[in-house]
Structure formats: C-alpha cells, structure tokens
C-alpha cells in the first residue's frame with residue numbers, strides 16, 4: 001500500500017526488515033526503479049556538467065573538451081551512456097571522417113527544470129562553489145532573476161513543501177539506490193568535508209545523500225526511522241550522512257521531547273529549500289522514466305489537488321519562465337534554444 005504523508009509530519013510506522021529482506025534488497029538494487037535510473041544519470045558530477053554545458057550550447061566533442069576538465073576517454077564514455085539513456089541523440093556533421101554532434105532530446109531538454117532548481121539552491125546557499133555564482137537572466141524582462149517555484153497545473157507561485165504532500169510506493173527507496181554505475185573518480189564523487197560548503201551537485205552526486213534527503217522530506221526524523229525507510233543503508237553511512245547534513249546546516253538536531261536525550265533530525269530552511277530540485281527530479285522521472293510502472297514518489301499540490309509538476313515564475317516581471325527565454329551568464333540567449 002502506498003504511504004501518504006505530509007512533509008514534516010510524523011512518519012508512519014513501517015515493519016522492520018525480515019530476514020529475507022537483504023536478498024530482496026540486493027535483487028532490487030540490481031533492477032533499479034525509475035528514480036534509481038534517474039540517480040544513475042544525474043547522480044554524477046560529470047554527467048551534470050556535460051548536460052549543463054549542452055544547455056549552454058555545447059554540441060561537439062571539442063566544446064566539452066574545451067570547457068570541462070575531463071579526459072577524452074571519460075568524456076566519450078559519458079556521452080555514450082547519455083545517448084543510451086536517451087538524453088542526447090547524435091547527428092552526423094561530417095562524413096569522412098565520421099563526426100557526430102550531440103543534441104539534447106526532448107527528454108534531455110526537459111531536464112531544464114532540474115537545472116534551474118539546482119541553480120536556485122546553489123545561488124542561495126553555496127554561491128562560493130558550484131554554478132550558483134552564475135547569473136540567471138530572464139530574457140523577456142532582461143533582468144537577473146530569482147525564480148519562484150510554481151505549480152504547472154494551477155499556476156500558483158511561491159509553492160513550499162508544506163503546500164504539498166507525497167505518496168511513496170512501498171519499495172521505492174530500496175530500488176532507488178542502485179549500485180554505482182561509474183568507477184569512483186579520485187575525489188570528485190566523495191562527499192564534501194565539513195569545512196567546504198556542499199553544492200547541489202555534491203548532494204545529487206552522492207547516491208546515499210539524495211535518499212537521506214528524500215526521506216527527510218517525507219517526514220523521516222529519527223535514526224531508526226531512516227534505517228527502516230532506507231533499508232539497505234549501512235548504519236555508519238547513515239550516521240555519516242546525518243552528521244554531514246547537520247554540519248552543512250541542511251538538518252538540525254532536536255530533542256525528541258523537551259529535556260529528552262534522544263535526538264531527531266529536522267530540515268532547516270536550507271534543507272527545505274532543496275524541495276524545488278527534489279520536486280523537479282521526481283516530476284521528470286515520473287514523466288520520462290517510469291515506462292508504465294508505478295511512480296516511485298508522487299507529489300501532490302494540496303491547494304489544487306493536482307500532481308505537482310514544478311514551473312517557475314520570474315520574481316521581477318511575474319511571467320512564467322520558458323526554457324528558450326532564460327540563460328545563464330552572458331552567453332547566448334535561451335537554454336539550448338535551437339533545439
């Protein structure tokens with residue numbers, strides 16, 4: 001049965017894993033659900049940077065070579081797997097020798113909501129690292145813009161996690177955490193140390209971090225509840241991620257009752273601000289990767305009762321942002337506007 005819970009509410013009880021659950025979890029990790037497949041694609045620093053540069057008009061192998069610090073074989077491998085995942089398609093631009101351009105598919109282009117949401121979080125919370133230091137310009141009003149989260153169905157702007165509720169299908173978290181696809185890079189995929197500010201890419205690029213954050217948004221607060229929710233997470237890994245999130249001020253430790261010694265974890269304003277990114281990832285996954293299977297997580301906008309699909313409004317002119325009408329930096333207008 002799907003579990004329903006308002007963000008920040010008490011998590012409903014879930015039965016402890018039975019002895020066969022380790023085997024079941026292993027099997028499920030090998031066949032990730034749609035959310036797991038999304039995390040295989042986006043939970044990688046390099047893929048995120050390659051897709052971001054595609055939104056900034058990179059098309060040929062040399063464009064990425066120029067802009068990213070990444071070796072040729074690794075770049076070639078990532079582009080190949082992004083083609084296999086349906087994010088890019090190849091178009092020949094030269095026959096002898098054969099050369100291809102990489103163009104974002106519709107599925108790839110629709111990731112722009114995720115990238116805007118990741119940018120919003122970094123601009124607010126991690127602007128000394130990551131992409132947040134770039135400016136987002138709304139081409140319609142020609143102003144630097146701080147997007148407001150909106151509901152595509154009813155058009156409301158300024159939607160917060162508390163205006164929404166979520167349904168999770170039973171085994172979502174077990175199957176959302178597939179084994180790593182890429183070999184670990186020297187340091188690039190390691191969680192940040194506590195003296196660095198975490199970027200959205202660090203958060204997304206660490207496969208357990210995203211699951212812990214998603215569980216926190218679903219109202220999970222206590223260590224044992226996180227363990228039950230995430231099933232296969234090793235206790236040391238869970239303790240490590242919770243400590244990291246407290247250090248990074250995404251979560252805060254609060255006594256479970258006044259004067260109690262035991263603590264639970266609550267999302268801080270910085271943690272709650274990751275909601276647009278999580279909502280955009282969930283909506284993209286449900287639209288493009290579920291292939292007729294049940295949606296692992298469904299978020300509902302309580303005000304209008306529709307499934308929550310994020311859109312963004314401009315805080316200056318109030319108009320809804322369109323992919324072709326925004327750009328980062330002083331680059332050409334539009335995010336991949338020709339495609």
Ligand SMILES: [Zn+2]
Nearest residue numbers: 151154301304
């Ligand atoms: Zn709505």
Ligand SMILES: [Zn+2]
Nearest residue numbers: 138141314317
């Ligand atoms: Zn505007």
